Amino acid sequence: MRITILALDGLFDTGLTAMLDAFTLANKFSSGSIRFDLSIVGLRRRVRTGQGLLIPTQPVSPDLKPEWVIVPALNTGRPEPLIAALQRRDVIQAQAQLRKWRGGGAQIAASCIGTFLLAEAGLLDHREATTTWWLAPLFRQRYPNVRLDESRMLVPTDVGVTAGAALGHLDLALWLIRKTSPELAALVSRYLLADIRSSQAPYIIPNHLAQADPLILRFERWARDHLREGFSLQKAAGALATSARTLQRRCEAVLGKSPLSYFQDLRVERAQSLLHGSGLDLDAIAAEVGYVDGATLRTLLRERLGRGVRELRANLR
Template identity: 70%
Template sequence: MQIIVLALEGVFDTGLSVILDAFATATSLSAQLFGGTPRFDVTTAGVRRKVRTAQGLTVPIQAIKPASKPDWVIVPAVIAGSPAELFAKLERPDVREAQSHLLKWSAKGSRIGAACMGTFVLAETGLLDRQEATTTWSLAPFFRQRFPHVQLDDSRMVVPCDIGVTAGSAMGHLDLALWIIRQASPELAHTVSRYLTADLRSSQAPFIIPNHLAQADPMIRSFERWARQNLKDGFSLQNASKALATSARTLQRRCDAILGKSPLAYFQDLRVEHAQSLLHGEGHDVEAIAAEVGYADGATLRTLLRNRLGRGVREIRAGFE
């Protein structure tokens, strides 16, 4: 399998490294345990001769060959401190040139993968329009606003689509590499994950911080404050919209545009977050926590936690210890 890792100036050090390490480990283990098949021939390429990482390290880069047709092209994250900085980087000449290459590779049949902020680079080409995708959860509201035609699901860690695959935040680079290895050999991917003490994760949901998402929009910030003050009382769209001096329809539409979910779903996110913090404390049984976040009984809360986080009460508490 021929793979090009497309490294741009300011590439995320860890993201680039874990991709290269995962495929190097896969090739080594394949040679030792699987008769050398599959093999992953990985090239770190770019539009410049040298690239500096976000931490200032210099990465030697191979020039892109115009006639190349790799099986996969992977776009690691380009680190930015804010959405405005990231959007400015998308306008850089080297990024525009890289996007031109992505379009040509895709037209030739190469599959494209991207992780974390690298998904913004890919989405800017238009290749993700009308495709399912994920991205770093922390910038999901800004992704939705910039790329409204992409079907974003930031709760998932890895999302395949017609043109390739996208992955979520930071260590999602490793999930992306393991997913691609798995397409070639599920058994090899399992072995690589054991050697790297990592595994494919299906969800980013346990890592999402609702308060962070709310900062993307003034109305959502106000709704979050109202929701936190009313967790015990339960959700009412009419009461929420009245408190925010807006219509129920406007609040619904704003939550969908910024958060990709309904006001009720975000309200439940806040319930889950608060319940988790109480579970990490001492002296709170499940029934008391359920009452604190507005549920009639512990069974309902247990179901919500399991559905949202993929973990039960014991697992949540054990993970904190």
């Protein structure tokens, strides 16, 4: 498999090195039967990473015909510097190159903030995608034609694949290795003490998402004070001095989900916290987050996190 990594100034060091280490181990363990031919390509002769390291790059040339192109994340974790970075000349040139490679048949992949470059280039329009979870509100606002689901770790499409936040780069590399050889991917994952994760949901912090919008932040604060009560959209809207329709629309626009769904996210977060340190049994925890019994809460945790209560307790020790 011919893989081109498109490196830009200010890239996320860990994302790049995690992928390089995974593919290098795969080549080592395959004994030559499977080969990942890697090249780091740039629009400049060398790029400076987010941590200030200089990386030499190969120039983009007409004879470069990658099967896969991977865009590592930029080391910009907040909306303002990210928006500024997307307007850089080299980033705009990179978008044009991505479209050209895609036009030539290459598959395009990105993780974390790298997914913004794919969306900015129009490559994700009318397709499903994931991204770094804490910038999902910005992504949803900036790219309304993309069907975003930030709860997923990996989203393959006809264009390629997008992966989730930060060390989603490693999930992405393991996914590509697994496409070639599931056995080789299993071996690499065991050496790296890592495996492909299906979901980002256990890592999402609802409060961080709420920061993107003043009304959603107020709703989040109100919801935390009323977790033990049954949810009422009319009651929530009245407490926030807005209409139910406005609150519904704003939640959908910012969070990609209904007020009730976000309210349940907060219940799940609180329940996880109580599972970790309260010593309460499941029925008592259920009562704390507004459920009649532990069975209902158990179902919600399994549905949202893909894990049972016993597994969640074990993971939190």
